[in-house]
């Protein structure tokens with residue numbers, strides 16, 4: 730089976746309360762909806778809802794990269810300053826390379842929406858063939874952040890020698906400096 734036939738995208742909700750069932754997870758489904766709208770090529774979500782525990786987050790990210798071989802993993806939640814917010818630390822703990830431009834751009838565009846955007850320490854990293862992107866927990870932050878960075882995501886995955894992601898160009902145009 731070629732990589733193109735089996736494109737997996739990891740979706741990780743990091744929330745104590747959603748993982749305990751105290752509220753319904755709206756973050757994971759919002760990421761699935763976003764990707765379904767933007768991507769025209771086929772893909773399969775691999776979703777997890779986990780608590781804000783360092784070991785659980787690193788273990789989940791390792792599973793989705795090393796075992797599931799997801800080309801892209803999007804996390805939501807746990808990026809703020811509160812004691813239990815440790816998603817960026819867990820992401821950096823499994824990283825081979827940090828991609829600081831993602832966090833910089835997402836905070837810049839988010840600041841046009843909310844003054845508290847600077848409270849998110851969200852980042853992005855590379856591990857093996859996976860790009861991991863952190864998003865804040867507020868479900869509305871998902872589209873706000875992904876619209877800004879997603880044009881660069883398919884080319885980043887090309888550079889990782891992953892699958893060729895295609896987008897619905899009426900919704901979002903992927904920028905590829907070098908055409909296939």
Ligand SMILES: Nc1ncnc2c1ncn2[C@@H]1O[C@H](COP(=O)(O)OP(=O)(O)OP(=O)(O)O)[C@@H](O)[C@H]1O
Pocket residue numbers: 742743744745746747752753754755756757781805806807808809811865866867868
């Ligand atoms: N998965 C989710 N589904 C729905 N709403 C969410 C989700 N995650 C976060 N939120 C909302 O966004 C707010 C900020 O998210 P944050 O990640 O800081 O959560 P929190 O307040 O630390 O608590 P928890 O980890 O229990 O979700 C939450 O208080 C909640 O109202």
Ligand SMILES: Nc1nc2c(c(=O)[nH]1)N[C@H]1C(S)=C(S)[C@@H](COP(=O)(O)O)O[C@H]1N2
Pocket residue numbers: 805806807808809810814838839842843845846847848849850864865866867869870871873874
């Ligand atoms: N686009 C966007 N970014 C945002 C927000 C938002 O509503 N929209 N919320 C901010 C708030 S209030 C916090 S505390 C931080 C961290 O959120 P998290 O701990 O839920 O990840 O993200 C910030 N970034």
